[in-house]
Amino acid sequence: MHKTCDVEMEKNILEENERIAHENEHIFQENDIRAFNVLGAIGSGKTSIIERLYEGMDGGVTGGALAGDLTGEDDYQRFVDEGMKAVAVNTGKDCHLDAHDVNHALEDLPLKELDYLFIENVGNLICPVDFPLGTERDIVMISVTEGDDMVRKHPLIFAQADVGIINKVDLAEAMDVDLDVIKQDYRNVNPHGKLIKMNAKEGKGIDKLAEELELPYSL
Amino acid sequence: MHKTCDVEMEKNILEENERIAHENEHIFQENDIRAFNVLGAIGSGKTSIIERLYEGMDGGVTGGALAGDLTGEDDYQRFVDEGMKAVAVNTGKDCHLDAHDVNHALEDLPLKELDYLFIENVGNLICPVDFPLGTERDIVMISVTEGDDMVRKHPLIFAQADVGIINKVDLAEAMDVDLDVIKQDYRNVNPHGKLIKMNAKEGKGIDKLAEELELPYSL
Numbered sequence: 001m002h003k004t005c006d007v008e009m010e011k012n013i014l015e016e017n018e019r020i021a022h023e024n025e026h027i028f029q030e031n032d033i034r035a036f037n038v039l040g041a042i043g044s045g046k047t048s049i050i051e052r053l054y055e056g057m058d059g060g061v062t063g064g065a066l067a068g069d070l071t072g073e074d075d076y077q078r079f080v081d082e083g084m085k086a087v088a089v090n091t092g093k094d095c096h097l098d099a100h101d102v103n104h105a106l107e108d109l110p111l112k113e114l115d116y117l118f119i120e121n122v123g124n125l126i127c128p129v130d131f132p133l134g135t136e137r138d139i140v141m142i143s144v145t146e147g148d149d150m151v152r153k154h155p156l157i158f159a160q161a162d163v164g165i166i167n168k169v170d171l172a173e174a175m176d177v178d179l180d181v182i183k184q185d186y187r188n189v190n191p192h193g194k195l196i197k198m199n200a201k202e203g204k205g206i207d208k209l210a211e212e213l214e215l216p217y218s219l
Numbered sequence: 220m221h222k223t224c225d226v227e228m229e230k231n232i233l234e235e236n237e238r239i240a241h242e243n244e245h246i247f248q249e250n251d252i253r254a255f256n257v258l259g260a261i262g263s264g265k266t267s268i269i270e271r272l273y274e275g276m277d278g279g280v281t282g283g284a285l286a287g288d289l290t291g292e293d294d295y296q297r298f299v300d301e302g303m304k305a306v307a308v309n310t311g312k313d314c315h316l317d318a319h320d321v322n323h324a325l326e327d328l329p330l331k332e333l334d335y336l337f338i339e340n341v342g343n344l345i346c347p348v349d350f351p352l353g354t355e356r357d358i359v360m361i362s363v364t365e366g367d368d369m370v371r372k373h374p375l376i377f378a379q380a381d382v383g384i385i386n387k388v389d390l391a392e393a394m395d396v397d398l399d400v401i402k403q404d405y406r407n408v409n410p411h412g413k414l415i416k417m418n419a420k421e422g423k424g425i426d427k428l429a430e431e432l433e434l435p436y437s438l
Contacts, residue, residue: 009228041261042344042372043365067330070345070375074368093375095314095345123372124343125261126289126314145364146262153261153342156289156312168364173394190294 017131020099024134027106028117033064035117036213037133039157040141041150042123045167046207047075048200049141050118051082053210056219057116060160064109068097075120085109095127102133102213116215125154137162137213144168144177151185159189162214165205169197236350239318243353247336252283254336255432256352258376260369261342264386266294267419268360269337270301272429275422275438276335279437282334283328287335294339295423303337304328314346321352335434344373356381356432363387363396370404378408382431384424388416 028035031188038046047067054063063129065079065086076088087108102119109117119135125142130179140161142150145168151158158164172179179197186195194212198205203219210217229308247254255266266286273282284298284305295307306327308320321338328336338349338354344361359380361369364387370377377383383405398416405414413431417424422438426436 018238041342041365043260043362060272069372072368072372074372093345093348095343123260124314124345126312126341127346128342129312135308143262143364145362145390146260149291153288153291153293171364171390172392174393 012120014130014171020103021132021134022046024099024102024106027111028134028136031111031114033111033114033117035119035135036134036188037119037121037138038141039121039125039128039161040123040165041125041143041146044123044141044143044146045200046120046123046141047078049165049167049198049206049209050120051078052120052203052206052219053215054082054084056206056210056217058144058216058218061115061216062113066102066105066109066117068101068117068120068122070094070122081121085114091122092217095122095124097121097128097133098131098132098165099133125150125157129156129160137161137195137208141165141167142171144175144179144182146176148177148181151182151189158193161190161193163209164190164193165198165209166195166196166198170199233349236318239322240351240353241316243321243325246352247355250330250333252330252333252336254338254354256338256340256354256357257360258340258344258357259342259384260344260362260365261375263342263360263362263365264419265342265360266297268337268384268386268417268425268428270297271419271422271425272337272434272436273301273303275425275429275436277435277437278366280334280435281332283333285321285328285336285338287320287323287339287341289341302407304314304333308331310341314341314343315338315350316347317336318352344369344376346349348375348379358384358428360384360386361401363391363394363398366394367396367398367400370401370408373399377405379414380409380412382428383409383412383414384417384419384428385414386419389418
């Protein structure tokens with residue numbers, strides 16, 4: 001039985017994705033855009049950290065956002081309301097963005113104007129693993145409200161994260177979640193990755209993320 | 220560019236899944252087992268509602284649990300600790316269980332003894348949509364901690380749910396989440412589906428779910 005795709009076909013898809021990811025990287029460099037891939041489960045706070053980061057960035061920079069979702073424009077609209085140059089990518093039934101989605105969406109963004117591009121991937125910790133987009137760094141978020149077993153249940157995505165974020169930390173006690181367990185699990189799969197505790201809704205920890213990403217942040 | 224699988228191959232996979240799902244259904248009927256597919260994002264509380272349901276069921280019934288996860292045995296162990304007949308299915312990189320996974324796992328369960336089987340699917344609201352398992356009903360959970368836009372962002376899985384559950388409702392106010400928005404979105408995609416508010420950790424609402432599923436529940 002073919003479990004998902006035929007192995008050869010899957011290999012072709014991944015190679016093609018890799019090729020277009022390099023193309024995207026080249027486009028970002030050409031246009032002096034720093035691009036970030038923001039990953040995490042649904043409701044972990046991906047949209048919020050992008051909003052808060054952008055609010056705190058020095059005037060005079062222009063931020064873009066690519067909102068990846070199965071359907072709808074909720075997050076796209078939030079980015080527009082923040083004054084960002086935004087584009088919505090609806091993947092239908094696909095559980096991740098791929099490099100081709102991003103490549104195509106770049107046609108709808110004013111690349112010459114952009115200094116930064118935040119790509120919000122589709123909400124889950126599984127599918128995006130095999131699909132690099134050509135971004136400078138991968139930021140992977142979890143929320144303490146998901147429990148303390150999320151990292152060890154999804155080791156692949158945390159192993160390749162450049163920055164891990166534990167969001168909604170203020171709720172850890174109420175949720176009976178042990179932050180040290182999450183930290184240790186992350187350390188086990190990703191000994192050198194940065195890990196930042198955060199409460200994105202209130203802006204707590206955003207400054208540390210901005211510093212880690214070397215963004216001009218003044219709040 | 221092939222976005223995911225070649226269309227013809229995808230069609231074959233889905234037809235094969237459908238065929239094995241019917242086979243599973245037949246196995247459940249033959250053995251007088253009522254089987255349920257429990258779906259939801261990571262951390263939404265799937266393991267907890269199965270635990271609470273089983274704790275409240277009359278003595279003299281035997282419950283089985285199939286724990287679907289990418290990796291690890293966390294949930295499997297929780298079911299064993301509840302005294303259930305459990306089996307772990309690790310899907311590796313696959314973001315859903317398929318009927319074949321279940322069919323294979325049934326070989327490791329004492330089917331003659333079981334009255335009920337709770338299948339905990341892999342945690343996300345996207346991939347399991349196309350893969351019926353042969354169960355009697357699909358139960359789809361969300362947690363208010365994920366925000367109030369989860370249903371409209373994932374309409375397909377909620378459209379085909381027999382029962383929808385909003386979990387962790389006690390946190391709605393703290394999370395600034397409007398339950399009426401979730402209810403209305405659910406009603407829009409699934410006019411006839413049951414929707415139950417719950418706090419699974421404390422057992423609140425479990426009785427309503429048991430009633431809806433016609434389970435012998437005495438707490």
